[in-house]
Amino acid sequence: MKTSDFYYDLPQELIAQDPLEDRSSSRLMVLDKKTGTVEHKVFRDIIDELNPGDCLVVNNTKVIPARLLGVKEDTGAHIEVLLLKRKQDNVWETLVKPGKKARPGTRIVFGDGLLKAEVVDVVDEGNRLIRFEYEGIFEEILDQLGQMPLPPYITHQLKDKNRYQTVYAKHDGSAAAPTAGLHFTPELLQQIQDKGVKLAHVTLHVGLGTFRPVKVDDVTQHHMHSEFYMVEEDQAELINETKAAGGRVICVGTTSCRTLESATGEDGILKAGSGWTEIFIYPGYRFKIMDALITNFHLPESTLLMLVSAFADKETIMKAYQEAVEERYRFFSFGDAMFIK
Structure with a gap:
């Protein structure tokens, strides 16, 4: 299987x-995977596709404003730091641009000294371990100084940071939004639950x-990055009960899908717990628990x-993607949605 096949x-x-003013007014392509038939709707019509007894699984991660713009303490040269993973309280694995200027011992200043940092180690080419120094609460300083780390194909910063968060975002820790969830409003979620x-x-x-x-020609040779996931006991029960009662488990986004498929045993039972996943799902994979998927339109060869x-x-x-292009759907993070059933 070649990467170019995709x-x-x-x-x-x-x-x-840019995101639409009204989250739920994006377009929605409904794809029946058995017949290949396609319908064109508006996202809020998703409610018509859901049945009582189904379970909608959302990823409640919250994007942190992880992009920090600073200067080197000694030369004043501009430097950009992107927070990737918290290693210890004040030490983060980061992506630094330009990486060549960030040797161990390099000191960086952000926001007129509100936040300072020192490079402590090199992980690989652009990745560095950085120790931060500050007074007060790190998250509050980050909120003040940081920018949302938007995908590389978005060419300008957002006016409203919250438009790159889902309405149910709760746990800080993402460097990117689970974008399929951006289409939901609190009102639509309430209507869905009322149903x-x-x-x-x-x-x-x-x-x-x-x-x-x-970057490899052979898809099977690609190695996925590792991401932290968590499934609470009561949520695992809810999902397992849905399955047992004959309801559908419908994942909102590829991240919810990867979480469930990582935490589900070969017996089809979802287990509560937390850990790191590197699951890579490509054609030939047998899904253990997901019955339907709400997702955006993704990059070629991704x-x-x-x-x-x-x-x-x-x-x-x-074929469905070809039709989406012909119908002028909007693509990627702030684009339209697809429901695969």
Whole structure:
């Protein structure tokens, strides 16, 4: 299976640069994976696709404003630091640009000294371990100084940081939003629950590796980045009960899907717990628990496109994507949605 098998031609102007004013007014493509038939709707119509007894599984991770712009203490040269993973209280694994200027011992100042940092170790090419120094609460300082780490194809900063958060975001830790969830409003979620659909929350902190291109020709040789996930006991029970009662487990986004598939045993039972996952889902994968998926339109040759192609076969997905291009759907993080059933 070649990476190039997942290529499609996307006009630049179809890459959504800004979120819509009303989250739930995005377009929704409904794809029946058995028949390949496609319907075109508006996202708030998702309620018509859900049945009482189904369970909608959302990822309640919260994006941290992880992009920090600073200067080197000795030379004043500009330097950009992107927080990736917290290692200890004040030590983070980061991506530094330009990496060459960030040797161990390098000191960096952010926001006129409100936050200071020292490079303590080199992890690899651009990644560095950095120890931060500050007074007060780190999260509050980050909120003041940090910018949202938007994907590389978004060309400007957001006016409103909250538009890159889901309305149910709760646990700080992501470097990117679980974007399928951006279409939900509190009102729509309430209507869905009023219909008798259960809502389950899991957590997967999305890493920047989610945007890392697949650089190998042979898909099976690609190594996924590792991401932290958490499934609470009561939420696992809710999802397992749904399955046992014949309801569908519907994942909102590829991150919810990867969480459930990582934490589910071969017996199809979801286990509570937390850990790191490197699960890579591509065609040939047998899904253990997910019955349907709400997702956005993904980049050509990306691991996310491979995941949806594993759920509904590749030809069906590529044909649906072709139709989305012809119908002028909006693509990627701030774009339109797809419901695969």
